[in-house]
Amino acid sequence: MKQVITAVVKDKRGRVLAVGQNSYTRTHPLQAWAARKVGQPERIYLHAEVAALIKCNWEEAHSIFISRWNKDGKPMKAAPCACCMEVIKKAGIKRVTHT
Numbered sequence: 554m555k556q557v558i559t560a561v562v563k564d565k566r567g568r569v570l571a572v573g574q575n576s577y578t579r580t581h582p583l584q585a586w587a588a589r590k591v592g593q594p595e596r597i598y599l600h601a602e603v604a605a606l607i608k609c610n611w612e613e614a615h616s617i618f619i620s621r622w623n624k625d626g627k628p629m630k631a632a633p634c635a636c637c638m639e640v641i642k643k644a645g646i647k648r649v650t651h652t
């Protein structure tokens with residue numbers, strides 16, 4: 554089943570810089586870079602975290618919040634995968650929180 558995952562990147566004052574959602578069709582060179590780096594080169598489709606981080610200035614980006622909800626509106630575990638952790642580190646994000 555296709556799941557929607559949402560990532561919100563904020564600056565250090567808590568202002569939203571970018572929002573991203575995962576995609577099963579869109580790719581991006583940064584996603585491909587991270588996928589290769591963690592030895593899972595087939596994971597080229599955009600993850601929410603990468604989708605958000607490609608839309609904002611990394612100098613300002615301070616925190617990321619990742620969430621996933623089931624059809625009843627209950628929070629589901631949305632910890633970043635190894636690929637996304639690489640990108641989160643590369644972007645210099647200081648705080649990672651998730652459902």
Ligand SMILES: [Zn+2]
Pocket residue numbers: 600601602633634635636637638
């Ligand atoms: Zn990921």
